[in-house]
Amino acid sequence: MKPASFSLLAILLSSALTGCDSAESAIQPSPVVRPVKLMTIEDMAQAQVRVFPAKIAASQQADLAFRIHGELVKLDLSEGQYVKKGQLLAKLDDRDAKNALLNAEASHELAAVDYDRKKELFARKLISKAEYDTARATLKSARAALNTARDQLAYTRLEAPFSGTVARVNLDNHQMIQATQKVLTLQGNSQLDVSIQVPESLLLSLKNNSFDDTFNPKVRFQAPKTLAIESGFTPTVLTSGTVMTYPVQYKEHASTVSQGSQTYEVVFSLIPPKDLNILPGMSAELMLDMTAHQGERQAITVLPLSAIVRSDNEQITSVWRYNAESGKLESVPVTVGQLRANGIEVLSGLTPGDEIVEVGANALKDNMTVKPLRWERGV
Incomplete structure (x- = not known):
């Protein structure tokens, strides 16, 4: 091949490579749309109801034992059995x-x-x-x-001091037992205790009022979900658990602080409902209406601390509100109240229906384009 041909080929290859570089540089990367986790502000009136984890206990319980020693010759009880007052429970020789x-x-x-x-x-x-x-x-x-x-x-006879349910049987027949050795535990079932732990600030706000007059206490239980068997023997959830709520009456509260926390135990009384088998030891939730407790303050909602943005320079507290039409964020100044176990109170600045960024608020910017993070199949 002649030298002139080599020169022409080199010029053509150089032009082709230069054209490719120009085309690649013309393609600009699209901006990354950041996914964010959102939460919707519910009706403020619902935020006035404060929920406490509660424990169910028998209001009347006794560990029964003989006052003398001897051979146990009669103990024909089973746990969960109902007995009446004065009924013979156990007998010695x-x-x-x-x-x-x-x-x-x-x-x-x-x-x-x-x-x-x-x-x-x-x-x-x-x-x-x-x-x-x-x-x-x-x-x-x-x-x-x-x-x-x-x-x-x-x-030599052990009789029921009150009507109730045999919670536990500790011995068997034909054993030699000592005086005061526990034979069984009897629990009354005419009334149950619902106990919660409340902060000292709540007790201080009561003054001369009682929990019944101020907070309208109620206890709620979550019924288990209903399952059905479809073709292929695959269980499928038909209905979600039903929430059942019952009124309770204030009974008493402790005057000494609970160990390990600055809280006090408050006990309410519950008459067992006929439509639900509630047993001592079960867990529940007790709801207190905090409307009267808040006084003249505006309605309260509670946000996690990860949703709050604090400006050290301007002393402004704000949150990020998502605009569904534009897909962008806007900063909304808010007034915050007291710190709670599940977040911080927001007293003003938001309305029901607002979608607020729940996590990672400090890493976002105003007018930033984001997309809601959707959870699917538990992920």
Whole structure:
């Protein structure tokens, strides 16, 4: 090939490469649209209801035991069984107690006859006063021994002090047991206790009012979800759990702080509803209407701290509100209140229906284009 041909080929290749570089540089990268997690501001009136985790306990509970030792010969109870007041729950071997009672009755009868005889002789002045006093003291001692023997026989029987449910059975039949050894636990089921832990500021605000007058307390339970079996034996959720709410009455509150926290225990009473099997030890939620507690303040909503932006220079507190039409963020100044366990109170600046960035507010900018982060299949 001639030198002129080589020169022409080099010029053509150089032009082609230069054209490619120009085309590539003309393609600009599209801006990255950042996904953000949003939360919708609910009706402010609902934010006035404060929810506390609650614990259910029996208002009346007793650990039952015998007052004497002996062999357990009757214990035919099962846990969860309902018993009535005065019903026989357990029994010890009572043969020794019955024999002791017979001896005490015989001694008492003999002492009573002797006393009557000597009382008549003393009235006729045939015996001294000392002999009469001895006979009277012997009768009293025999009567005390007789009462003790009757009590010992009664102690071989363990009866229900109140109507309720057998919560736990600790022993079996034919065991030798000691006095005061726990046999079973009995729980009353006519009334339940609902206990919560409240901060000291809440108790201070009560003054002379009670929880019933101020907070309209209610307890709620979450019923389990209903499942159905479809073709292929695959379980499918038909209905979500039903929330059931019941009124409760204030009972008492502790006057000493709970260990490990600056809170106080408050107990409410609940009459067990017939449509729900509530047992001691179950968990629930107790709701208090905080409208009266807030006084003249505006309605409150609670946001997580990750949604709050604080400006150190201008001393402004704000949040990021998402505009669905433009897909951009705008800064909204807000007034905040007290710090709670689940976030911080927002007293003004927001309205129901606003979509607020929930996480990572400090990393965003005004007029920034974002897209809502959608959660699918639990991810």
